[in-house]
Structure formats: structure tokens, C-alpha cells
Amino acid sequence: MSRQLHLNLNFLNAGTYGSAWRWPGGAPGDFADPAFYIRTARLAERATFDAVFLADNPALSDRPEYRPFQSLEPTILLAAIAAATERIGLIATISSTYNEPYNLARRIATLDHTSHGRAGWNVVTTADRQTAANFGQRGVQPHQDRYARAGEFTQVVKALWDSWEDDALIGDADTARFVDIGRVHRIDHEGTYFSVRGPLNVPRPPQGRPILVQAGGSEDGRELAAEHADAVFSVAHALADAEEYATDLARRARRFGRRRDDILIFPGLVTVLGSTEAEARRREEALWDLVPIEYGLGRLAGTLQIDPARLRLDEPLPADIPLPPDHNHTFFRGALTLAERGRLTVRQLIRAQGGGTGHRILIGTPEQVAESIEAWFRSGAVDGFNIMPDVIPSGFEDFAEHVVPALRRRGIFRSDYAGTMLRDHFGLSRPLSPHSRIGAEAVPA
Numbered sequence: 331m332s333r334q335l336h337l338n339l340n341f342l343n344a345g346t347y348g349s350a351w352r353w354p355g356g357a358p359g360d361f362a363d364p365a366f367y368i369r370t371a372r373l374a375e376r377a378t379f380d381a382v383f384l385a386d387n388p389a390l391s392d393r394p395e396y397r398p399f400q401s402l403e404p405t406i407l408l409a410a411i412a413a414a415t416e417r418i419g420l421i422a423t424i425s426s427t428y429n430e431p432y433n434l435a436r437r438i439a440t441l442d443h444t445s446h447g448r449a450g451w452n453v454v455t456t457a458d459r460q461t462a463a464n465f466g467q468r469g470v471q472p473h474q475d476r477y478a479r480a481g482e483f484t485q486v487v488k489a490l491w492d493s494w495e496d497d498a499l500i501g502d503a504d505t506a507r508f509v510d511i512g513r514v515h516r517i518d519h520e521g522t523y524f525s526v527r528g529p530l531n532v533p534r535p536p537q538g539r540p541i542l543v544q545a546g547g548s549e550d551g552r553e554l555a556a557e558h559a560d561a562v563f564s565v566a567h568a569l570a571d572a573e574e575y576a577t578d579l580a581r582r583a584r585r586f587g588r589r590r591d592d593i594l595i596f597p598g599l600v601t602v603l604g605s606t607e608a609e610a611r612r613r614e615e616a617l618w619d620l621v622p623i624e625y626g627l628g629r630l631a632g633t634l635q636i637d638p639a640r641l642r643l644d645e646p647l648p649a650d651i652p653l654p655p656d657h658n659h660t661f662f663r664g665a666l667t668l669a670e671r672g673r674l675t676v677r678q679l680i681r682a683q684g685g686g687t688g689h690r691i692l693i694g695t696p697e698q699v700a701e702s703i704e705a706w707f708r709s710g711a712v713d714g715f716n717i718m719p720d721v722i723p724s725g726f727e728d729f730a731e732h733v734v735p736a737l738r739r740r741g742i743f744r745s746d747y748a749g750t751m752l753r754d755h756f757g758l759s760r761p762l763s764p765h766s767r768i769g770a771e772a773v774p775a
Contacts, residue, residue, distance in 0.1 A: 646675055
């Protein structure tokens with residue numbers, strides 16, 4: 331078949347489960363050791379994964395007394411991974427709320443050059459008070475304002491990446507011409523949130539534009555994805571959720587002159603594997619037993635933005651939880667949907683989320699996992715998955731050694747890379763410079 335499955339490793343240091351760092355063979359200090367990330371990225375590359383994806387939050391949060399957290403700055407860590415790998419894509423989460431477009435455009439363009447065309451940027455907004463306090467803010471910015479800023483931020487970054495035409499760098503020693511300044515363009519952006527002159531001081535990235543990823547499921551997040559994203563990291567606990575999201579995204583994309591096929595959809599998928607289903611369930615039971623209930627309760631209360639004292643472990647969620655106006659809508663809605671659909675108690679909901687992952691959990695044998703992946707993929711609602719192993723390295727080693735071959739036998743996943751760039755892996759074309767298309771006159775830098 332011409333359509334091929336895509337797999338990214340959602341690399342949450344020790345693993346997705348809150349207890350992963352306590353699993354036999356783990357090392358608590360690995361979360362801050364670049365060598366650990368490099369070893370795992372090499373394994374993902376041997377398994378021909380499309381990309382490794384690093385989440386990020388520039389604050390000490392997520393109950394650090396209970397589990398490792400995302401600590402190392404993602405673009406620097408991915409540059410180290412780039413030097414130790416050859417093909418696998420490198421996607422960094424960087425907030426549009428607490429950065430400036432010029433610096434980010436330069437960092438991601440540099441990563442794209444460093445990796446010879448393997449970089450991607452996951453556009454997020456940030457809605458926690460710890461981060462706000464680190465950047466001199468008294469409170470979280472309103473949801474709508476964050477996304478309006480993110481939309482303009484992304485527009486500016488794309489314009490900066492396009493500020494150099496592909497053939498602007500000449501380097502002709504005989505004629506003493508290094509850059510054709512007529513092919514380097516100021517962007518002269520004046521907007522609500524940013525004033526950016528440009529051009530970028532980095533030549534156009536190898537991919538033209540590095541891959542743009544979006545990971546918000548709110549109304550504002552879906553609009554941002556429909557206009558700008560090459561790929562979306564979504565939350566879907568049932569196939570019906572994925573189908574609804576794909577239909578809605580396609581409708582929104584058409585308003586921006588785009589097609590559904592222009593945007594790849596990757597739900598998060600937590601995997602717990604065993605040689606038999608019973609063994610996989612025993613593994614999940616053991617992982618669950620290592621998660622302090624206080625951790626799961628705190629995570630759930632944070633997702634719902636309510637006082638943990640309102641949650642009774644062996645009762646359903648309170649019936650009157652309002653949508654938090656300025657917090658993460660995606661995981662809020664995901665938690666409520668999962669609880670209502672399964673009629674779960676708080677304790678059951680915490681467990682169904684692996685202690686706080688927020689994503690779908692699949693427990694079973696490699697063949698069972700491969701069968702489920704294939705069914706969702708063939709539905710057309712998803713283009714692949716962000717694989718979130720329960721434990722790294724052991725859970726990911728099992729996935730790479732047993733699930734990947736099963737997917738290849740089913741004829742839906744590659745045995746080798748067809749290209750060298752992340753756009754090649756995703757099957758997305760390289761965008762032309764808009765200046766080349768419209769013949770705009772250059773503005774001297």
C-alpha cells in the first residue's frame with residue numbers, strides 16, 4: 331500500500347508511567363543524562379521511527395518529589411542527538427508564550443542545518459503558574475490571548491524561515507560575492523504582539539521550513555493547527571474521538587485553503603507489553619502499585635484545576651467541574667470524557683490514565699498492539715501515533731523488537747527510510763520560498 335504508518339517516540343525520560351523510574355533496571359539520574367537520550371534515539375532510528383519528540387515545561391513542576399521531569403532544554407539536547415544519529419527526526423516543544431519569534435526561528439533553523447533537515451517545532455502555549463512566575467508574570471495569560479499570540483508568533487517564524495531564498499547564499503570567491511542580498515528579504519512585521527524587522531541571519535533551512543507541529547485540542551488550538559500545522563499531536567481514547575477530530579480538522583483546514591492530507595494526525599498511545607495478555611496486565615499492575623496515589627490525585631486535580639480535597643477516590647468525579655478558562659482544555663476534556671464513558675471512580679480514572687498520562691493506554695501482546703494500531707490507521711482517522719512506552723528503556727525495547735516487526739508484516743510500516751529529512755519521512759513536500767513564487771522585490775538587509 332502507498333499510505334504508510336508514522337511512528338514518533340514521545341520521549342518522557344524514564345517512561346510514561348509515573349513509576350517508570352522505580353522499575354528494575356532504571357536509573358533515577360538518567361533524566362538529566364544526554365547519553366541516555368542518545369542511546370534511546372539510536373534505538374528508535376534502528377526501528378525506523380519517524381522522529382523523537384521532546385515535551386518541555388520551563389518550570390520545576392509535575393510533583394518532582396514523585397517522579398523525574400522534563401529538565402534539559404530540548405533544542406540543545408536534540409542537537410546532541412543529531413550528532414549521534416543520521417536519519418531520525420528531531421521535534422522540540424517550545425512555548426510561544428515565553429519566547430520571542432526571532433530567537434526561536436533562529437534556534438530551530440540552526441537545528442535543521444545541524445541535523446541536515448530533521449528538525450521540527452511543536453508549537454504550544456503555557457498555562458501554569460510556576461512557569462509564569464519564572465518569567466516575571468503574576469498569573470497565567472488568558473487562553474484566547476495565548477493562542478492569538480501563538481498564531482502571530484507562528485506567522486512571524488514562518489516568514490523568517492522564508493526570508494532567505496534557496497539560492498541566496500552564493501559563496502563565489504572569484505567574484506567576491508558571498509550572499510546575493512537581492513534574495514534576502516526583510517519581513518517588516520508589525521502586529522498586535524510583535525514587531526520584527528528581519529531577515530533571519532541564518533540561510534533558509536534545508537527543509538525550507540522545519541516541520542511545524544501543534545498539540546492543542548481546544549477550539550483555539552484546532553484553529554492554529556488548521557492554519558499552520560504539518561502534524562498534530564492529539565488525544566483520543568476511542569476511535570470515535572479520533573474520527574471526530576479528523577473530520578473537524580479537515581473542515582477547519584479547508585477554510586485556510588488546505589486539505590486533510592496536508593496535516594498528519596498522531597494521537598498519543600501508551601503501551602504496556604507482555605508475551606501474553608496476562609503478563610502484560612501483571613506488568614501494568616506492578617507499575618500501578620509503584621505509583622503513589624498522592625501523585626495521581628495531584629495530577630488529576632491539576633488537570634481539572636480543582637482542589638484535590640474535592641476528589642473522593644472511590645466515588646465518581648464531582649458533577650459540577652467547570653471548564654478552566656485559562657488552563658489546558660485538551661487534557662481536561664479527555665479526562666472528563668474517559669470518566670463519563672467508563673463510569674469510572676476517581677481511583678479508576680487515575681489508573682486508566684497510568685497515574686496521569688492523559689492518553690490512551692493499550693495493554694497486551696505485541697500482536698494485539700499491532701492489530702489495534704493497524705485498525706485505527708486503516709480507518710483513515712489517524713496517520714500514525716506518538717508512542718509513549720510505559721518504561722524506557724525496557725518498554726520501548728520491547729516495542730521496537732516485537733511490535734515494529736509485526737507492523738512490517740502487516741505491510742503498513744517501513745523497513746528502511748526512503749529519504750534523509752523529516753519531511754521525507756512524513757511524506758510532505760518541501761515548501762517553496764514565497765518570494766520565488768511571487769517575484770517580490772528584495773529589501774536590503
